[in-house]
Amino acid sequence: MLQKLEQHADKVEYYTDLIIGYATEYGLKILGALAIFFVGKWIIQKMVLLMRRAMERSNVDETLISFAGNALNVALMIALIVAAASNLGINTTSFVAVFGAAGLAIGLALKDTLSNVGAAVLIIFFRPFKVGDFIETSGVMGTVKTITLFSTTLTTTDNRSIIIPNGALIAG
Numbered sequence: 001m002l003q004k005l006e007q008h009a010d011k012v013e014y015y016t017d018l019i020i021g022y023a024t025e026y027g028l029k030i031l032g033a034l035a036i037f038f039v040g041k042w043i044i045q046k047m048v049l050l051m052r053r054a055m056e057r058s059n060v061d062e063t064l065i066s067f068a069g070n071a072l073n074v075a076l077m078i079a080l081i082v083a084a085a086s087n088l089g090i091n092t093t094s095f096v097a098v099f100g101a102a103g104l105a106i107g108l109a110l111k112d113t114l115s116n117v118g119a120a121v122l123i124i125f126f127r128p129f130k131v132g133d134f135i136e137t138s139g140v141m142g143t144v145k146t147i148t149l150f151s152t153t154l155t156t157t158d159n160r161s162i163i164i165p166n167g168a169l170i171a172g
Contacts, residue, residue: 029088029089032087033084033085033087033088034084036080036083036087037080037081040080040083041077041080044076044080047072047076048069048072048073048076051068051069051072052065052069060124061124061125061147063120063124063147063148064121064124064125067149078099082095082096082099112165112167113150115167116149116150116151116165116166116167117149117150117166118167119165119166119167119169119170120147120148120149120166122170123152123166123169124147129144130144130147131146131147132144135154137164137169138164138168138169140154140156140162140164141156141157142154142155142156142157145161149166150165150166151165151166152164152166152169
């Protein structure tokens, strides 16, 4: 009976040492990764806010401010997640490769849509025309009613609404 108690005590001591060893080794890594994530998230929020304020002071269109803020936030959050995972000891090389391949696939699949978004950024940034201007493009004449990320709406002289993709508008 005493021998069984000693065996159980040895097992308890062995498992206690094992748990303490894992807790000190991985617990500090987890706490470090959480600290990196939450501090990094706070810094990203401040950076996006500063960028938005700077763009507002420069009188940049609200559509472009929103688009640029969201793009910056997503890009920095991906980098932050990779950094936190790397701190945990996870090999992040494969994650970076997957993100790159996914970005390429999405870019190729949405090339026309991204072309329209890029054209919208050019229209909003360089302002070749603005809402209320009378323009002629692609054989259509009208007053610019709205400019969105994907298209521009014109109102013709006979009061028809015509939606033109921004890519075609820049090309025309």
